[in-house]
Amino acid sequence: MPNSSPIGIFDSGIGGLTLAHAITELMPNEPIIYFGDTAHLPYGDKSATAIQAYSVKICNLLLEKNCKLILIACNSASAAAYDLVKAYVGTKAIVVNVIDPVIQFLDQHWSGKMLGLIGTKQTVNSGIYSQKAEALRKDIHIKSLATPLLAPMIEEGFFNHTISEQIIKENLLQPVLQNIEGLILGCTHYPLIKKQIDQFYQGRVDVIDTSLIVANEIKRILESEDLLNKGKAGDRQFFVSDYTDSFEKSTQIFFGETIKLTQFPIWDW
Numbered sequence: 010m011p012n013s014s015p016i017g018i019f020d021s022g023i024g025g026l027t028l029a030h031a032i033t034e035l036m037p038n039e040p041i042i043y044f045g046d047t048a049h050l051p052y053g054d055k056s057a058t059a060i061q062a063y064s065v066k067i068c069n070l071l072l073e074k075n076c077k078l079i080l081i082a083c084n085s086a087s088a089a090a091y092d093l094v095k096a097y098v099g100t101k102a103i104v105v106n107v108i109d110p111v112i113q114f115l116d117q118h119w120s121g122k123m124l125g126l127i128g129t130k131q132t133v134n135s136g137i138y139s140q141k142a143e144a145l146r147k148d149i150h151i152k153s154l155a156t157p158l159l160a161p162m163i164e165e166g167f168f169n170h171t172i173s174e175q176i177i178k179e180n181l182l183q184p185v186l187q188n189i190e191g192l193i194l195g196c197t198h199y200p201l202i203k204k205q206i207d208q209f210y211q212g213r214v215d216v217i218d219t220s221l222i223v224a225n226e227i228k229r230i231l232e233s234e235d236l237l238n239k240g241k242a243g244d245r246q247f248f249v250s251d252y253t254d255s256f257e258k259s260t261q262i263f264f265g266e267t268i269k270l271t272q273f274p275i276w277d278w
């Protein structure tokens with residue numbers, strides 16, 4: 010794998026751009042290929058089987074583009090499809106999900122403490138965070154709540170807004186999330202509402218934005234494999250499986266600037 014090969018990033022839609030942004034901030038020279046599966050979003054309500062099928066197709070595309078590393082920039086797909094994708098990709102590229110780096114971080118910083126987690130139905134119902142922590146025999150305690158309204162609310166541009174404030178409050182006041190010391194944002198859309206969640210807690214609970222944790226882990230992996238791009242800044246390409254103007258406009262929210270989205274011509278999914 011040449012160092013100049015791109016990092017492939019995929020999500021159900023454009024929420025994973027929060028991670029793409031964190032990666033470009035940390036490693037500005039890295040070429041990036043982003044794929045948002047907007048034709049099938051949201052993944053949070055899909056079956057694991059459907060998410061696995063979509064993920065494998067997307068990986069084919071990212072492998073065709075010679076990606077050196079594939080990041081599953083979606084908690085729902087990381088929960089449902091990581092093992093399958095990793096086996097499928099084999100040695101052709103490094104595969105990273107958004108959950109394992111967070112478990113490592115929690116082990117180092119949150120051992121023995123009570124944590125809350127919010128995410129999609131797929132992520133929360135899978136119990137993946139607790140399972141991974143248990144499998145590693147880590148002393149991490151997580152109480153989870155599915156918050157299916159939050160991702161569509163953010164996609165529609167409702168954050169920093171009285172409506173979003175009300176919905177966030179309703180969710181965070183649920184009994185399961187009481188008496189926690191930290192809250193994991195278990196969906197790649199949620200960095201957008203971190204400020205409002207912080208305002209709700211007023212410092213009583215630490216809100217853990219996982220995008221930086223994952224971006225740092227990718228840098229560590231590429232460094233240790235001697236795969237960081239050593240040449241000049243690489244290209245950034247952004248594909249979606251279903252293009253609309255409104256998706257393109259919304260990229261501003263997630264990436265901090267408007268990005269040109271290209272429709273990827275796949276219609277046999």
Ligand code: DGL
Binds near residue numbers: 020021050054129
């Ligand atoms: N970005 C996805 C995740 O991290 C959530 C959005 C969706 O349901 O597709 O789980």
